[in-house]
Amino acid sequence: MQIYLPVAELSVNIFLLLGMGAAVGFLSGLFGVGGGFLMTPLLIFAGVPPAVAVGTEANQIVAASFSGVLAHWKRAVDFKMGLVLLAGGAVGSTVGVFVFSFLRGLGQIDLAISLAYVLFLGTVGALMLVESVNAMRQSAQMEGGRRKLHRHLWMHGLPFRMRFRKSRLYISAIPVLAIGLVVGFLAAIMGVGGGFIMVPAMIYLLGMPTNVVIGTSLFQITFVTALTTVLHAVTNQTVDVVLALILLASAVIGAQFGARLSGRLRGEQLRGLLALLVLLVCARLAYGLVATPDDLFVISGVGD
Amino acid sequence: MRRHRSGPGLLAAALLFCLACLPARAQGLVTSLSEHLVSITSSFTGDNILVFGAVGEIDDPRMSPFEKYDVVIVVRGPVEPVTVWRKGRVAGIWANQKSVTFRNVPGFYAVATTSPLREIARESLLSRHQLGLDYLDLARARADDGEQDAPGREARDLQAGPFQAALIRNRQRTALYLEEEGAISFLGDRLFRWTVSLPATVPVGNYKVEVYLLRGGQVVAAQFSPLFVYKAGLERxxxxxxxxxxxxxxxxxxxxxxxxxxxxxxxxxxx
Incomplete structure (x- = not known):
């Protein structure tokens, strides 16, 4: 059964969309990631214009991350940290949407999206794979020594120090803002929540305790993707509500099954599998950039 | 993005116009469409429209009554500017490099005939009426290699460019441009019919269905009818x-x- 997407101006098989939503939702539940970095490329492979895929995916992530925030609401959100991240994210997202609009005018947005994906997925995937392999090796000889609360890095000593009570940190606001900014920018260009960058950054760069990291990052992602959605709707008209609704409805259900299965797998195995998946998507996009296209000419409406 | 939309006012005007011009009749040619309004809803997967008509008496002493008629039907969608990019390798990666913008690109174009176009009429006539994909005047507006405006007649030789060919090839692949020589069938001597299929991706807007009756390489009658494609209901x-x-x-x-x-x-x- 075909369904006509009013903003993408495409007729797509609804079962294909539902299947994609459920599959990505399943994986996001399994690995505890947002899934934007999988969904946006899949939409592009399915023929949705990249610009629409990015704008719509931002919209879908609002729903996914908001339901996650609600689940973590009471225990594990550092609101102060979240707000500082959000301030950086708002600036990054605004800049990102305008860069997006500019590149679109130049006719280079599709390339920019693909390049950004290859770069970030390649880096993050490789790092995760190395980390999880090391963890699997070490898990045999693991012994519990006492760790310091967190290591103090040079960037924590920068000016504008703030106390983040829930994270038990007293550090400069500058690295926090910078992380927010980068993530906001990526959300606008790539249509991702940015959790896959933010979560490691919060743990390793800021030294936040793991239990508040997820809730706080979801808090920031909800607001940044909401802002990104509105900005894309205003400047590029690339948010398709019908597409977003179909994807989020199926993703929510898929995520429940994924979350149930994730309890049965070990952490480092999960991360290793996720790393392979990330690298697979990266390789597919890289192939698209390098392989000789069937038709050397590309058609776009003016302004597309 | 396409921005053509039709409001309810336009629809009402369209209906009035259709009522006023039915049946379309001019110099011995009567034509009509199976529908004048195509509405795009959530389940839209394309549409087939029957274009049909009849050839009446034509009093032209110069022509022998036994000479055969030819019919050419053209369906044109709304025009919009379109940019065509050519990819090139930059450091091993395929990137958009050169572009040409065409100002008058119909979002949909279909032509059907009773026999091959070049047998029906001379090139000058075909390009005057823009009959056939080879004779479309897309009016190249600007190229990023420094050449400026080349409108109207001058655009003729520029059309041969690979950019225009690529645009038409792309539109043919997505069934937005059709050329069906010999596809019009005659029922008896005077009745003819052809079914044009609009794919699911047709742009919305005002379409024009043109029916030309030719004889001996000349247009002896022509009849134009409007066709409206619009988004309906929730989609709109x-x-x-x-x-x-x-x-x-x-x-x-x-x-x-x-x-x-x-x-x-x-x-x-x-x-």
């Missing part, structure tokens, strides 16, 4: 909302997503 509202009120559309999209997120959390809560 959503599209209109997204373009007319983008800020509120964005806010609404976010609110819907927040509502869905809340719902998901409420349904699947683990307690």
């Amino acid at each position: 509202r959503i599209y209109g909302f997204a373009y007319d009120w983008p800020f509120f559309y964005g806010i609404a999209a976010v609110l819907i997503a927040l509502g869905a997120g809340w719902l998901a959390n409420a349904v699947f809560r683990e307690d």
Whole structure:
């Protein structure tokens, strides 16, 4: 059964969309990631214009991350940290949407999206794979020594120090803002929540305790993707509500099954599998950039 | 993005116009369409429209009554500017490099004939009426290699460029441009019919269906009818909302997503 997407101006098989939503939702539940970095490329492979895929995916992530925030609401959100991240994210997202609009005018947005994906997925995937392999090796000889609360890095000593009570940190606001900014920018260009960058950054760069990291990052992602959605709707008209609704409805259900299965797998195995998946998507996009296209000419409406 | 939309006012005008011009009749040619309004709804997968007509008496002493008639039917969609990019390798990666913008590109173009176009009429006539994909005047507006405006007649030799060929090839692949020589069938001596299929991706807007009756290489009669393709129901509202009120559309999209997120959390809560 075909369904006509009013903003993408495409007729797509609804079962294909539902299947994609459920599959990505399943994986996001399994690995505890947002899934934007999988969904946006899949939409592009399915023929949705990249610009629409990015704008719509931002919209879908609002729903996914908001339901996650609600689940973590009471225990594990550092609101102060979240707000500082959000301030950086708002600036990054605004800049990102305008860069997006500019590149679109130049006719280079599709390339920019693909390049950004290859770069970030390649880096993050490789790092995760190395980390999880090391963890699997070490898990045999693991012994519990006492760790310091967190290591103090040079960037924590920068000016504008703030106390983040829930994270038990007293550090400069500058690295926090910078992380927010980068993530906001990526959300606008790539249509991702940015959790896959933010979560490691919060743990390793800021030294936040793991239990508040997820809730706080979801808090920031909800607001940044909401802002990104509105900005894309205003400047590029690339948010398709019908597409977003179909994807989020199926993703929510898929995520429940994924979350149930994730309890049965070990952490480092999960991360290793996720790393392979990330690298697979990266390789597919890289192939698209390098392989000789069937038709050397590309058609776009003016302004597309 | 295409921005053509038709409001209810336009539809009413369209209906009036259709009533006024039915049956279309001119110099011995009567034509009509199976439908004048095509509405795009959520289940739209394309549409077939029957173009039919009859050839009447033509009093032209110069022509022998035994000479055969030829019919050419053209369906043109709304025009819009289109940019064609050519990819080139930059450091091993395929990137868009050169572009040419065409100003008058019909979003849909279909032509059907009773016999091959070049046997029906001379090139000058074909390009005057823009009959056939080879004779489309897309009016190249600007190229990024420094050449400026080449409108009107001058555009003729530029059309041969690979950019225009690529554009037409692309549109043919997506069934937005059709050329069906010999596809019009005659029923008896005077009745003819042809079915044009609009794919699911047809642009919305005002279309024109042109029927030409030719004899001995000359147009002896022509008949034009309007055809309106528009988004209907919810699709039209959503599209209109997204373009007319983008800020509120964005806010609404976010609110819907927040509502869905809340719902998901409420349904699947683990307690």
